[in-house]
Amino acid sequence: MKLIYEKSQAGRRASVIPRPDGLQAPEVPEDLRRSEAPRLPEVTELELVRHFTELSTRNYGIDTGFYPLGSCTMKYNPRVNERLVALPGFAQLHPHQDEDGAQGALELEWRLQEILAEVTGLDAVSLQPAAGSQGELTGLLLVRAYFADRGEGDQRRKVVIPDTAHGTNPASVTMAGYELTDVKTDARGNIDVDDLRAKVDEHTAALMLTNPSTLGLFDENIEEIQQIFHEAGALMYYDGANLNAVCGISRPGDMGFDIVHINLHKTFSQPHGGGGPGGGPIAVRDILEPYLPVPAVVRNDDGTFGLDYERPKSIGKVRGFTGPFGVFVRSYAYIRMYGPRLREMSEVAVLNANYVLARLKDAYDLPFDRLCMHEFVLSARNLKRDHGATATDVAKRLMDYGFHPPTVYFPLVVPEALMVEPTETEMKETLDAFCDAMLAIAGEAKDDVALLKDAPHDRPVRRLDEVRAAKNPVVKYGFEPSAVAAES
Amino acid sequence: MTHPFLALTDRDREEMLRTVGVSSIEELFRDVPGGVRLGRDLALEPPLSEQELSAHLGDLAARNADTTRELSFLGAGIYDHYVPAVVDTVLQRGEFLTAYTPYQPEMSQGTLQSIFEYQTAICELTGMDVSNASGYDGTTVTADACYIAKHATGRTKIVVTEATNPQVRQVVKTYAPGFGLEVVEVPHDGGTTDPDAVAAAAKGAAAVIFQQPNFFGCLEPAPDIAAAANDAEALSIAHVDPMSLGVLEAPGRYGCAIALGEGQGAGNVMAYGGPHYGFLAARQEFIRRMPGRIVGETVDAAGDRGYVLTLQTREQHIRREKATSNITTNQTLLALGGLVYLTWLGPQGLREVGETCLALSAHAKARLRERAGLEVLFSDRATFKEFAVRVGRNARDVIRDARALGVHPGYALGRDYEGMDDVLLVAVTEKRTLEDVDRLADVLAEVGA
Numbered sequence: 042m043k044l045i046y047e048k049s050q051a052g053r054r055a056s057v058i059p060r061p062d063g064l065q066a067p068e069v070p071e072d073l074r075r076s077e078a079p080r081l082p083e084v085t086e087l088e089l090v091r092h093f094t095e096l097s098t099r100n101y102g103i104d105t106g107f108y109p110l111g112s113c114t115m116k117y118n119p120r121v122n123e124r125l126v127a128l129p130g131f132a133q134l135h136p137h138q139d140e141d142g143a144q145g146a147l148e149l150e151w152r153l154q155e156i157l158a159e160v161t162g163l164d165a166v167s168l169q170p171a172a173g174s175q176g177e178l179t180g181l182l183l184v185r186a187y188f189a190d191r192g193e194g195d196q197r198r199k200v201v202i203p204d205t206a207h208g209t210n211p212a213s214v215t216m217a218g219y220e221l222t223d224v225k226t227d228a229r230g231n232i233d234v235d236d237l238r239a240k241v242d243e244h245t246a247a248l249m250l251t252n253p254s255t256l257g258l259f260d261e262n263i264e265e266i267q268q269i270f271h272e273a274g275a276l277m278y279y280d281g282a283n284l285n286a287v288c289g290i291s292r293p294g295d296m297g298f299d300i301v302h303i304n305l306h307k308t309f310s311q312p313h314g315g316g317g318p319g320g321g322p323i324a325v326r327d328i329l330e331p332y333l334p335v336p337a338v339v340r341n342d343d344g345t346f347g348l349d350y351e352r353p354k355s356i357g358k359v360r361g362f363t364g365p366f367g368v369f370v371r372s373y374a375y376i377r378m379y380g381p382r383l384r385e386m387s388e389v390a391v392l393n394a395n396y397v398l399a400r401l402k403d404a405y406d407l408p409f410d411r412l413c414m415h416e417f418v419l420s421a422r423n424l425k426r427d428h429g430a431t432a433t434d435v436a437k438r439l440m441d442y443g444f445h446p447p448t449v450y451f452p453l454v455v456p457e458a459l460m461v462e463p464t465e466t467e468m469k470e471t472l473d474a475f476c477d478a479m480l481a482i483a484g485e486a487k488d489d490v491a492l493l494k495d496a497p498h499d500r501p502v503r504r505l506d507e508v509r510a511a512k513n514p515v516v517k518y519g520f521e522p523s524a525v526a527a528e529s
Numbered sequence: 530m531t532h533p534f535l536a537l538t539d540r541d542r543e544e545m546l547r548t549v550g551v552s553s554i555e556e557l558f559r560d561v562p563g564g565v566r567l568g569r570d571l572a573l574e575p576p577l578s579e580q581e582l583s584a585h586l587g588d589l590a591a592r593n594a595d596t597t598r599e600l601s602f603l604g605a606g607i608y609d610h611y612v613p614a615v616v617d618t619v620l621q622r623g624e625f626l627t628a629y630t631p632y633q634p635e636m637s638q639g640t641l642q643s644i645f646e647y648q649t650a651i652c653e654l655t656g657m658d659v660s661n662a663s664g665y666d667g668t669t670v671t672a673d674a675c676y677i678a679k680h681a682t683g684r685t686k687i688v689v690t691e692a693t694n695p696q697v698r699q700v701v702k703t704y705a706p707g708f709g710l711e712v713v714e715v716p717h718d719g720g721t722t723d724p725d726a727v728a729a730a731a732k733g734a735a736a737v738i739f740q741q742p743n744f745f746g747c748l749e750p751a752p753d754i755a756a757a758a759n760d761a762e763a764l765s766i767a768h769v770d771p772m773s774l775g776v777l778e779a780p781g782r783y784g785c786a787i788a789l790g791e792g793q794g795a796g797n798v799m800a801y802g803g804p805h806y807g808f809l810a811a812r813q814e815f816i817r818r819m820p821g822r823i824v825g826e827t828v829d830a831a832g833d834r835g836y837v838l839t840l841q842t843r844e845q846h847i848r849r850e851k852a853t854s855n856i857t858t859n860q861t862l863l864a865l866g867g868l869v870y871l872t873w874l875g876p877q878g879l880r881e882v883g884e885t886c887l888a889l890s891a892h893a894k895a896r897l898r899e900r901a902g903l904e905v906l907f908s909d910r911a912t913f914k915e916f917a918v919r920v921g922r923n924a925r926d927v928i929r930d931a932r933a934l935g936v937h938p939g940y941a942l943g944r945d946y947e948g949m950d951d952v953l954l955v956a957v958t959e960k961r962t963l964e965d966v967d968r969l970a971d972v973l974a975e976v977g978a
Contacts, residue, residue, distance in 0.1 A: 042638075045646050045872055055873045056613065058881040061963050066776075066887040070911055073748050075778050078876040079653035089615055089872050093643070097624040100639030104623030113629050117534060121579045123621065126800075130590025135603040136802030137940055138594060139928065145592030146801045159572055171665035171803070174845070174855040182707060212845035212855035216676070217707040221850050259560040289571045290558060296565045306858060313629040314862025315640035316662065316822065318804030334703075357703035361606065361668045361696050361791075362802030374586060380576040382532055388554045389535045395557055396545040412549075412557055436633065446633055451846070468536035469545065495830075500635040503830035507634075510827035510839040514816060516659050517649040 042099070042501075045082045045092050046518045055086035080520060099501045100315070101445055107471050109397075111416045111448035111460025112207070112255060114285045114307035119378070122310070122371040131370055136362040140347045147346035150338045150363060153373045157324050160376075160383065161281075161301045162294025165330040167337070168322045168364040173282060174209040175359060176302025176321030177249070179334065180278050181217035182356045183300060183325065184247045186332040187276070190354065197246035197275070203232050205256055205452045207282060210249045219246060226454055230258040230409035234265055241273045251280040252296065253287070253414035255452040255460070257394065267297030276300065276329075284308045285464070286391055286415035289384030299326045309372035320368035334359050389465035390415040393472060397463050400476040404483040408455050416462035418455050425457055430486035430493045432457040437504060438485065440497035442478035532576070596799075599932065600965055602893075604915050604956025605744070605940040606667065606694050607802065608794040610772060610882070611960050612870065616796055619869045620862055630822070630857070634837045640861065641836035644824040647868040654774045654871075655767075655788035656781020657810035662822035663864035664856065667791025668700035670807035671738060671768060673820040673854055674787050675701055676708055677811070678736035678764040680818055680853075685710050686734040688727065690754075692717040692743035693768060695945040701738070710735070720745050720907025720917070724753035731761035736787075740768040741777065745942075745954065746890075746915030747907055752783035759784055771795040771808070771867075773913050775879035776887060787811045794958075796870030797863050806860035806867055817843060820854030822861075882959050886914035890957040893966045894918075897955070900970035901978060906952055915956040917942060917949075920978035924953045930976035936969055938978075953978075 069075075084092070102108070108115035126132065134146055154166035170176040181200065188194045200219045202210045205226055214221050222240050225233040232250070241248075248270050253259045260266065270277050279298035285308045293301045305311045305320030313319075325333065335355045336348035348363070379386055391414050398417045402410070406420040424430040436446030436459070448460040463472055485492045497503070531538070537545070542554070551557060577585060596609050603609070620626065624639060631637030631644075644662045651660035664670035675687050687705065689698055691714045698714070705712050715722055715730050722739060731737050737758035741751045751767065758765035766787045767780035772794045780788035793805035811819060817840060825839030845852040874882065890912060897903045897918055906917035920927045924941035931938045943950035957966065 042642070044642070044649075046649060054875045054877060055615070056875065056878040058874075058878055058885055059959055059962075060881065060885060061889060061892070064888040064892055064963075066884040067891045067911070069776055069887070070748065072752055073778055073911070075774065075776055075880070076782060077779075078880065079650075079774065079779070081650060081653060081874065081876045081879060082872045083875045083877075084872065086615060086873065089869070090618060093619040093869060094622070096639040096643055097619075097622040098639070099642070100624040100628050101636040102624045102627030104627045108627075108629075110629060110632075115627075115629060118627055119534070119579075121583060123626075125583065125586045125590075127617075128587065128590040129595050129597045130593040131595075132798040132800055133595040133597050133609075134593045134801045135596060135601055135609065135799050135937075136607050137603050137605055138801075138937070139932065142594035142599070142932065142937075143801065145589035148592070149586075149589050156573060162567070171669065171860075172856070172858040174857050175665065175669070178704075178707070178855060182703065185706065208845035208847070208849045208852065209855045209857055211850035212848075212852040215850045215852075216704075216855055218709055259558075261560050261562065264562055264564050287561070290567060291561050291565050292567055295567060304858075312626045312862070313858075314860075315625055315628045315637070315643075315865065316630040316861035317859040318863060319858035320804075358668070358696060358699040359703055360700065360803075361666050365665075365803035365805075366801035367804050370586070374582055377574070377577050377582055377585070378534070378579070379532065380573045381570040382576055383571060383573070385532060385535060388557075389537055391557050392537070392542065392545055392549075392554055395549045395551075399549045412551070412560065414560075437635065440633070440635055445636055448632070466534055466536060469538075469541040497635050501638050502635055502833060502835040505634045505829045505835045505837050506827045507837050507839070510825040510837045511841070514659075514823075514839055515826040516816070516823055516839070517645070517652045 042095060044518055048084055048088060049082040051083055053083045053085055055084060055089055106443055107467060107475055108445040109447050109461045109463050110445060111462040112282055114462060114464055116310060116464040117466040118310050118312040122374045125374055126367045126370045144346055147338055149373055150369055151340055151346050153369050154338060156376055157303055157322055160288055161324040162292030163301060163324040164327040165333060166322055166324045167333040168369060169334045169360050170321035170323060171360050171365055172319035173302055173304045173321045174213060176323045177209055177213035178216055179359050180300040180302060180323055181213055181219060183329050183332045184276050185217060186356050187329055188246060197244055199245050201240060201245060201248045204454050205254050207280060210280060230256045231260045231262050232266060234262050238269055241269050245273055245275040247276045247278050249278045249280060251283055253283050256409060256418050257413040257416040258409060258411060259414055263296050282307060286387055288387040290387055299329060305368050305372040310375040311368045311371050318365055318368055320365050332356050338363055386465050393463040393465060393467060397461060397472055397476055401479050404480050416460060419459045420455050421457040421459055424486045428486040428490050430490050432459050434493035435459060435482055437496040438482045438493045439478060440500055444475055444478060599935055599937050600968060601937040602939045602955045602957060602969060603937055605954055606791060607799050608956060608958055609799060609960050610794045610958050612796060612798055613873050615873055616866045616869050620866055625865060631838060638835060641824050643865050643868060645836050647864050648824060650868055650871045651808045651810050654771055655810045656779030657788050658813040659816045660810040661819050662824060663860040664807035664809050664821060665860060666803060666805050666807045668697045670789045670809040671697050672701050672704040673809060674766050674789055675710055675736060677815055677818045679708055679710060681764060682735045684733060684735035687712045687736050688715060688730045688734045689738040690715050690722045692722055692745060693738060693740040694744050697768060720747040720910045721749050722754060724750055724757045727754050728757035731758050731763045734761060734763040736764040736766050738766045738768060742770060742773060742913040745907060745917050746912040747910040755784045773883060776883035792867050796866040804860060804863055806863040818853055821856045821859055885959040889961055890914045890916060893957045896966050896970040901974040903978060914958060915954060917952050917954050919951050920953050921951060923950050927976060927978045931972050934972045936972040938969060938973055
């Protein structure tokens, strides 16, 4: 398919810009004036709409079909949320509007904070972080500020992370200026408590943990882990990527965590948008509230809502304004349609995952044979050993059956990992069709492995050469005939 | 009653529990120790139907004075530019809206090709060689650039001009302790920054960050500031308004190492501050230090052109603690909005929007001077779409009084700058008309500014 730039013809346009009568633009000083126009596409609006419509047909979303991408919680995104976020009172509201002109927006933010405090079992919430990984960094900056305030800033330099963690955790540790301590996973898929005990001491600032873990397993020793950290005077950070498993069942605050980030685009249905936007609010125990980003959204004594910048111990700002407001509108709307029934959401997410797991565990290797939570990790190492079929091959062949593949090769502790998260919004017929496909593929690996190796067969492109892309990076259009044929 | 977002019937549940080999849903949670269970219902308000929800959020939205209800001249980083209908048309396609990060390129050519086209558009606007797939907003991409500068130069001082957006400076300062960086500010001199002052501060610095047009709306001597940074072998980082780049020079043309900024004005609604996209583009030499996703061109098994996420060894899921950033979810859908908008504009449209902003804001300056008797601050400096005026008394009071008459006249600069309590920052985009400008002047005259 052609690039939009390859459809461009000088002289075509889609826009008409108002030009007020009789006004002349003042001259821009010559050394600051644009010397050569940017080569933006020149197309009609029809050509524009056709181009992006065709591109959309080369994509696959939740609306297209089943999308069991582990760790990403690809659940249905209710369309009423899109209508609500587009209301002029939300969409056309300037973020510097005075507080008395933004009471509805501030109330919505305040209400969402209250809800997230209840769901996480913690005391105070900042909505500001733009995504989970920024929530992590914000949380670690709170840890820094807290220990600096207590005179323990130089002493506590280490953050403990299990080897199953999302890559964002260690990356955030480095960005926050901390040192990483890795801790192992035991034979049941829990944190290795003995390894942990040996590594936690007066130099430890915090633990970062996902629970249930990226293996989809609830850590059975969470109470002991909590004890180890709090006795060492360290804090506990909860990566909320997997919160969809435990809403209304077990709250991070009840598990002993002091800081939590919530991925609004996972648990609370902000559409993923091909890679964002997200939302990464953090909830904290009261001892950390003074350090939260400014401004805080508060309810005043007279019942109005406002922004509080007077937080002398605040770490500052991590993003503009109060955060990605449109994301808050959608997630608030989503939660209000559930209320306390969020518990059923998590229950069905866990049932769906266990059902798919039960149907697949004989055909694929199961590294930890336990009931799972909202997701589980299988391994294709048996197919690789016996037939030479890898997790990638299984993933690509699933596309032929019309499904988006699971997350592959993560977590790193499981070879040939296939991480499956069905979510609660899928019906049993869909789960069965997916299981049938996975079982059929395991059979094909044995009978005709080429079917897997050559897959996908029906997508707009065949398998792509990622090594070539990285070796000689071409990251923008060259405005001359491409090295590769432009037609496809 | 089954919740409408849940798809299992009672019979489904029974069959599925049987297959799993447990007798109840409760049993599925047996690994969760009793001591950490909630043991009660969440204390949340009862569920709302879609209809009830719409009424509730409609009430909340109605309590906001948005720009369809109040004539607004607010800017200060977020701008009321026109967003055409085609942006909504494209962004509401479920295949874009409900997909995630294109880890599986065969399922995601739509997202991948559009990001490649976006990267091209950003490189064209800024005159740079490489753009990432987007960052969170204009503040966080600036912090990201400091991380690039630290590693590229091995230095730890960041110089930022005081005339750079205060929120951008705040975010850089928040990130700085974690990065091991110190931040030094260079004061403005009559509304713009003195390149000699930058040269003095830039000695031993990792980067010099400046904004063009700056926070006061004034045009900085950008080529001289960039040269001062480059002479000190610090990275010159231009924080630019994409909507100005049809009429103002591309940072790549005057020697900047990195160009970045807030993308909102180009294709996103204001939405009380987000979600928007931040863009980040750099010269080729920094390609392997870039944070976040980058899409590259390649071929498939049949030799046909296709697109993939590339240079992933920079990223957290591969490199973990040695990654160039922790970012994963970015702002792809908003960046797609930017691409659609820039395509709708084309090169002529972008230039014309810039010219209309220039013309209308110059007109507004004159009107406020003549009709409302206000003093334009920094009047010898060239501006783009925003400018500062003295209103003779506390600007916050003037804003309150003007709003009572249905006009939001701008941003109170005293919030961020000492000695500017009586200064208003007025933004005039192409959405404003000659009549709107007259009304602003009349209202400011009436409230005794």
